[in-house]
Structures are given as structure tokens and as C-alpha cells.
Amino acid sequence: MSNFQLGPAFAKNQDKNDPLATYRNQFHIPKDKQGKELIYMTGNSLGLQPKRTKAYINQELEDWANLGVEGHTDAKNPWLKYHEYLTESMSKIVGAKPIEVVIMNTLTANLHFMMVSFYQPTKTRYKILIEADAFPSDKYAVESQLRHHGFDEKEGIILWKARKGEELANYEDLESIFKVHGHEIALIMIGGVNYYTGQYFDLKQITELGHKHGCMVGFDCAHGAGNVELNLHDSGADFAVWCTYKYLNSGPGSLAGCFVHERHANNKNLNRFTGWWSHNKETRFRMRDEFDQLPGAEGWQLSNPPILSMAAIKASLDLIDEVGFKRLIEKSKKLTGYFEFLLNELNDKHIKIITPSNPKERGCQLSIQVKNADKSLHHKLTEAGVISDWREPDVIRCAPVPLYNSFQDVYHLVNKLKNILNE
Incomplete structure (x- = not known):
């Protein structure tokens, strides 16, 4: 305009x-x-x-006060499946299918859990590509993953830098990096919207380039979720993570979101850290059964969710649903x-x-x-x-x-x- x-x-x-x-x-x-x-x-x-957030949290405090442990099944919003109340709204915001989205943990924790599955280094293909001015937490996380796998964190990172005298990263330069280093890169991990410049990257273009060279591709969408149309499913990215306390108004340090593309939904061979909340819901409470992994993004959960934080997320998502x-x-x-x-x-x-x-x-x-x-x-x-x-x-x-x-x-x-x- x-x-x-x-x-x-x-x-x-x-x-x-x-x-x-x-x-x-x-x-x-x-x-x-x-x-x-x-x-x-x-x-x-x-x-x-x-x-409205206070009323949403108060509802859970009231149910906890009046019902104790029975709130898991008898609360107004039964706690056992509370994370499911958020899935559909969140999937619309990030442009994904419900099976691809789950709310769990916090942002950098989710990034590590995703890298457990999608960073699969070999002796010759182990490098991680990030943008030069990535959010520090992303940089620290990928460096520690390199160290964890026995690689040198400085030598194992490839930086996508802006040109001298410029602030914004350039896609031609990214293509040049792949021409030289494509065979060495195991993972691309880019901030979907750069925290410093506000540049929103073309997730689909980056994903296609990465996949063409045999890399896994993930995005930290902390500055994108609730701010831009991410279209995560159509981007083809393997995974994405984001927080909910910026544009999704869920309160300081609140829970984070996670996307895993549906092509990985039933792949039980993907390495991952597991916990009882990623186990089959029907048999979860039998306690002595062998692990039976849930399909989709839910299969990466570990723990039962913190309800008070989820209530704040629900308050905000319901509001965004009303607005559209x-x-x-x-x-x-x-x-x-x-x-x-x-x-x-x-x-x-x-x-x-x-x-x-x-x-x-x-x-x-x-x-x-x-x-x-x-x-x-x-x-x-x-x-x-x-x-x-x-x-x-x-x-x-x-x-x-x-x-x-x-x-x-x-x-x-x-x-x-x-x-x-x-x-």
C-alpha cells in the first residue's frame, strides 16, 4: 500500500x-x-x-484445588490430553498438518531433541550450516551437538554470511557454499526470521537446496511463529521449533512448539530420546509394556505437560482463532x-x-x-x-x-x- x-x-x-x-x-x-x-x-x-489468560489459568487452579489428581480425567479440560487442545490452532498458525505439530518443552530443548534425530553425522558428512548472525542460543546448541559427536565445533560450523557492507544474507552465496561444501554438510539449521535484521528467509528454497545436496533441514521459527505465514508443511523442512512467548503471547519462558514433517511420522528407526508421553496413549498407564511409539510429532514428547503454561497458550490461541x-x-x-x-x-x-x-x-x-x-x-x-x-x-x-x-x-x-x- x-x-x-x-x-x-x-x-x-x-x-x-x-x-x-x-x-x-x-x-x-x-x-x-x-x-x-x-x-x-x-x-x-x-x-x-x-x-483472558488469568481466567484460563484460574480454571486449572480451581480444578486442581477441587479435584486433586482426578483433574487428569475430570477437570473441565482434562489434563491428560491438554496438549491436544492446542494442536489444531497451532498447526494453522505455522501452516502444518495436526500430526506434524506438538507443544512441548522449551525452545532450545526442542532444538536439541530434534538434532538427536535429524543431525546424523558421518566421518565425512558432519558439518552444520547456520546463518552467520544466528540467535546465540542456536549457535551454542549446534556447537555443543558437534562437540557431543566428537567434532571440533569451530571447524564443524559453516556460516552463511552477508556480503561485506551488507546486512542481509544472499541466496546466491548460499548456493555457492553448497557447490563447495554440499558433500560435507549434514544439517542446515537456520533461524526462519533472523532476530537481528528481521529478514524472513525463503524456507522452501533453502529446504529444496539442502535436500538436493543430501542434507537434513530444520528451522528455528521463534521470530516467525505468529508473525509470518511459515507454511512449514509445504516448505518440506524436516523439522522446525519455535517459542510461544513472542507473537503467541503465552507468558515469559512458556512452552515451545515443534514441527516434524509427516514423511517422518511413522519412521521408528529415527534415533530419538524418548519418555512416557511419546508412548501409545491406550497402553501408557500399564507401565510395564515395552515402548510403543506414537506416530507424528507427538512421538517426540517426553513428559506429561505443565498445564498452567498450556492454559496460557490456549488463552492466546483461542484469541488468534477468533481473529483469524x-x-x-x-x-x-x-x-x-x-x-x-x-x-x-x-x-x-x-x-x-x-x-x-x-x-x-x-x-x-x-x-x-x-x-x-x-x-x-x-x-x-x-x-x-x-x-x-x-x-x-x-x-x-x-x-x-x-x-x-x-x-x-x-x-x-x-x-x-x-x-x-x-x-
Whole structure:
């Protein structure tokens, strides 16, 4: 959309005509000491709390208080199968089939469990390819997997780097890496949306390239789930992992999601770590039976799930179901496009957007690079009532989340930024 306009009236009018505007009222918006709502732009780090979350968690606390252990079968939402209540909604959000998705563990734990199955090194094919500026946790995880298998973690990692003087990774360079090292790479493990630049990678293109060279392919979709249309099934990726506390608003450190492509659903020969929750549900409580693995992503579970965390996830997923994920994406593109328009209109030499300008190559996060890497600009924004975040060495990340951010949020944020730059 190119017909954006400057001035507060345009933002006000966009909010007035936004069919999703009222959903903002279903979230707790942080306030300053005077009780005025802050401009919250860090849903890419921690999503805001839906007002209904408390009731969802209270329901489980009540059932636990009144029923004790019988809550596993007699609670309003029986706990034994609680993770199943989340599967369908989550599979729609990440573009997968229900059999391919499960909510379990936390993000980096899931990444390790997936690598147990999908990182299958040999003496000659053992290297792992990641993007050069991957989220640190991903880098630490793949390094430790290399060490665990007896390889040198520095020599065993191949980095897909941006070109000198550029911020974004380039697919031609990826193809060049495969021409030289394809026969040595066992696993590609890329962050689906890069945490620093906000670049949304072409998962299908990367997967096809990896598979062509005989590699397994997985994605960390922490910054993608709930933010972009991941289409994980169609991408053909072997696996993906993501957290639920960013764009899926499930609370700090909440449970994570896992995708395993359906072609692996019944492969019992895939190496994996197991626990009793990946055992056949019909015979799970006989206790003395030999292990009988569940098909699909559920077959990677280990433990019975933490219900209170799942209740918070259910609250958020039910809300997203009501809105409709496609509608969220539509608003996201418009809101982020407006944000980009206003930033570009500032025409200020001190700042530059390093996130791709093509809406298909990003979600709602825009990463603003600050010339001379002066963190004082970020401090001043915070003092002006904007919650954004700073990433070393020189980037302010802002994410106008379509569920609870407004066009007026974006307008006021850029106006505050303009005033600070003009000081």
C-alpha cells in the first residue's frame, strides 16, 4: 500500500476503520507511573498478556484445588490430553498438518531433541550450516551437538554470511557454499526470521537446496511463529521449533512448539530420546509394556505437560482463532508498511532500516540501525514512553504487533523518534 499519509489524522482514521482495532482492548497494555499507556513495540521479545489468560489459568487452579489428581480425567479440560487442545490452532498458525505439530518443552530443548534425530553425522558428512548472525542460543546448541559427536565445533560450523557492507544474507552465496561444501554438510539449521535484521528467509528454497545436496533441514521459527505465514508443511523442512512467548503471547519462558514433517511420522528407526508421553496413549498407564511409539510429532514428547503454561497458550490461541490468522497477517503488512513509510519520510542520515523492504521477506519487526551505534537514542526513546529493544552493536528493534498495536502507536513512536533526532 503506497497511499499512506503524514500527520496524526491519517493514523486516527486508519484505527477507526480497522476491523481488528477492538482486540487491543483484550490485552493488558503496560502504563507509565502516571497511568498513561506506553507504546509497546517489543512483541518480538515478549508478547503482551491477553486479559483472558488469568481466567484460563484460574480454571486449572480451581480444578486442581477441587479435584486433586482426578483433574487428569475430570477437570473441565482434562489434563491428560491438554496438549491436544492446542494442536489444531497451532498447526494453522505455522501452516502444518495436526500430526506434524506438538507443544512441548522449551525452545532450545526442542532444538536439541530434534538434532538427536535429524543431525546424523558421518566421518565425512558432519558439518552444520547456520546463518552467520544466528540467535546465540542456536549457535551454542549446534556447537555443543558437534562437540557431543566428537567434532571440533569451530571447524564443524559453516556460516552463511552477508556480503561485506551488507546486512542481509544472499541466496546466491548460499548456493555457492553448497557447490563447495554440499558433500560435507549434514544439517542446515537456520533461524526462519533472523532476530537481528528481521529478514524472513525463503524456507522452501533453502529446504529444496539442502535436500538436493543430501542434507537434513530444520528451522528455528521463534521470530516467525505468529508473525509470518511459515507454511512449514509445504516448505518440506524436516523439522522446525519455535517459542510461544513472542507473537503467541503465552507468558515469559512458556512452552515451545515443534514441527516434524509427516514423511517422518511413522519412521521408528529415527534415533530419538524418548519418555512416557511419546508412548501409545491406550497402553501408557500399564507401565510395564515395552515402548510403543506414537506416530507424528507427538512421538517426540517426553513428559506429561505443565498445564498452567498450556492454559496460557490456549488463552492466546483461542484469541488468534477468533481473529483469524490471515486477517492478522493482512493488518501486519499494512501496519509495518505504514511504519516503514513514516521512518523513510524522516529522511535522517543517522538511521537506516536494515530489514528487507519487500513485505514477503519480513514480518512486523523493523530493525533500525543507528549510525555511530549510540545507545543514548534508545535510552531517550524509553524515557519518552516507548518500549523497544536494543541489540548490539547498533540496532533498535521495533515490532508493531497487529493484535494489539495501533496505527496511532506507530505514528506517535515515529514522532517521538523525530523529536529526539532533532534535539
